[in-house]
Amino acid sequence: MDLGEQGILLPAPLRVFDCSANEVISFKFVRSEKDLENDEIDFAPEFTHQIFGENERIFGYKDLAIDIYCLSSSLNFYLNIEFAEKINPKKYQQFKADDIVQALNEWLPSTTTTNLDQFLSKLKTEQEYGTFGEQILTYELKGEKSTSYLIHRVNENFCDDQKFLEWYTRLETFLVFFIDAASRIDKEDRNWIIYLLYQKYQNENSQTCYAPIGYITVYLYYAYPDKKRPRISQVLILPPYQRKGHGRRLLTAIYNDLRKDSRVQDITAEDPSDEFVALRDLVSLELCHKYLPDLFSKEPMLKTPRLTKEMVVKAQDVCKLTRQETRRVHEMCFLQAINKSDDEQMKRFRLLVKQRLFEPLQFDKRRRLQLADPALEALATDPEKRKKYLATQYEYVIEHYQNIIRAFNKYQDRI
Known part of the structure; x- marks a missing residue:
């Protein structure tokens, strides 16, 4: 039997209004209007418990579909919610539909639009979003043509760059969907360093664009008497780019960058997942x-x-x-x-x-x-x-x- 978020076993007639949030939400990165019709680039969230509760379920809608589109470079979002029927509280006085928009608004940027034309109109300015920070590595993947990747370090003074802060806040949207117990960093704390991984690509007009495909945040702790002890906090490679070696490249670049600093004592990690432990073991071994x-x-x-x-x-x-x-x-x-x-x-x-x-x-x-x-x-x-x-x-x-x-x-x- 399906269990509603109210903790009640749903009667049979109401089960059609109950669904898994992870199954009805679909993400898509958009680089051209053609991508709207390409279902092969859709990907689903891994976690929604911080948005829709521990059971990760949404109640009150039949045949629910939630599409979240994102422009690859600027990270501007579009939200579309469709359903065949919404539960009638007059018919079922005990039950009412969840407020999906209110729940999502806790994490989606305030600039998110529900107007598709307005969303697509921003495609023409995607090339204006270059890279942030200092480049520390470039690489290519074997078998990929005309595609390269860049790793940039954004130093502690990023809190003075308003354009970056607005852009990075949009990037943080993905945290809650792909990192368990995710939280945003304190952007006024100057002890944070952010390592960004970009994919360099050409848009339909042959203009060079940069799409962020992952990042790692590092917090610089003090170590007695005059050392620093960086702690890796958030690690995210976006799903379309996983299982290709990007995480290994990014983490290796961070170790190589930080080990040049004689004041760095060693590098730790905050509450590492099993996947990160495996990645760190591989990088450490290498x-x-x-x-x-x-x-x-x-x-x-x-x-x-x-x-x-x-x-x-x-x-x-x-x-x-x-x-x-x-x-x-x-x-x-x-x-x-x-x-x-x-x-x-x-x-x-x-x-x-x-x-x-x-x-x-x-x-x-x-x-x-x-x-x-x-x-x-x-x-x-x-x-x-x-x-x-x-x-x-x-x-x-x-x-x-x-x-x-x-x-x-x-x-x-x-x-």
């Missing part, structure tokens, strides 16, 4: 192989299979990795180096991983601190539960590492 081969390549790894202080110090100094991330890279490099058919070598790898996994479960006798999580507390005191937990976590880790190594090898083959 950085250590590229800049610290004397420590992380096969020969030195087999010679010194344990994590050394030199590895931790140099990975932080050269690649700006945290100690915990260096430890993960060390485990991946060791797995790369060993013979997977050698039981003794695999045992050493397994012990490395399980030792790291076990550390958070230990009771701190010196400071008499209990573990904060009761579930972990039980693992710390019950050997059988702990053994089962570590075995399960180890299987997850080795599968994760194998996926990262496969991705690493794939990208190495393209060089």
Whole structure:
């Protein structure tokens, strides 16, 4: 049975008025009027719970369709809502239709129009929206013709640029639909840096245009006594451009940009998703192989299979990795180096991983601190539960590492 947002099991006659918000909302980037007829470039949101509630459902409309179009460069929006029937509260006194426009207006820009002609009229000025910030990298993807990509850094003084602020506020619209528990940054806080990823393209009039296809925000925290500790906050590659290596390129560019700054201690991440953990592991692995081969390549790894202080110090100094991330890279490099058919070598790898996994479960006798999580507390005191937990976590880790190594090898083959 469908569950309405009111928390009531809907009677059968009302179920036609209930729908999944994620299924009825459709996004489309528009570069020409022809794109309006191209259903292949439509994409759906991943999250709508911050707009339509925890169940991500909309009630009160039959055959509902919500189209949100966006001009690729200026990020001007058009909203169109269509439905076959709206519920009649006089007939069903207990129920009334959700206010879709009011809910969406919390995130859609105030400049959003419901007039299609007015929206399309802005196409002729798309080429006026150039890039913001300082260019730090350009690249092309193999197999793509006449298309290039640019990565720009917008420094902390962006809060003084009104045009950028208005444009960036429109870009932030996508956060709530594609990042769980999303929130906008404080644009008056000068500790933010924004890295923008653009696609350079030619419009129908052969004019050069730039479409933002992703971005990452970084907050500069202070680290005692005179260091900075950048924390990666929001990471978004827009759906039409995912699974093509753009996230890897963007994150690598950020690490390479920040590691040039001697005041940067290391780079952290705020509440990382599983997808970001995988991306960061891949980038960290590549950085250590590229800049610290004397420590992380096969020969030195087999010679010194344990994590050394030199590895931790140099990975932080050269690649700006945290100690915990260096430890993960060390485990991946060791797995790369060993013979997977050698039981003794695999045992050493397994012990490395399980030792790291076990550390958070230990009771701190010196400071008499209990573990904060009761579930972990039980693992710390019950050997059988702990053994089962570590075995399960180890299987997850080795599968994760194998996926990262496969991705690493794939990208190495393209060089």
